[in-house]
Amino acid sequence: MAKKVTNKKPLVGNRRSHSLRATRHAQKPNLQIVTINGKKVRMSAREKRTLNKLLNV
Numbered sequence: 668m669a670k671k672v673t674n675k676k677p678l679v680g681n682r683r684s685h686s687l688r689a690t691r692h693a694q695k696p697n698l699q700i701v702t703i704n705g706k707k708v709r710m711s712a713r714e715k716r717t718l719n720k721l722l723n724v
Contacts, residue, residue, distance in 0.1 A: 669700045669707040
């Protein structure tokens with residue numbers, strides 16, 4: 668199992684229909700499994716991009 672590195676949580680809100688009925692909705696973060704130094708970790712896609720940018724400089 669990959670260890671979770673990020674602190675991101677689902678963004679929670681309401682979906683609104685044309686009649687303005689509210690139903691609960693959650694947008695989940697885009698977590699990816701990345702291998703770093705032989706260990707698998709889960710991080711967000713944005714963190715992965717930043718890490719690649721810093722390592723490839």
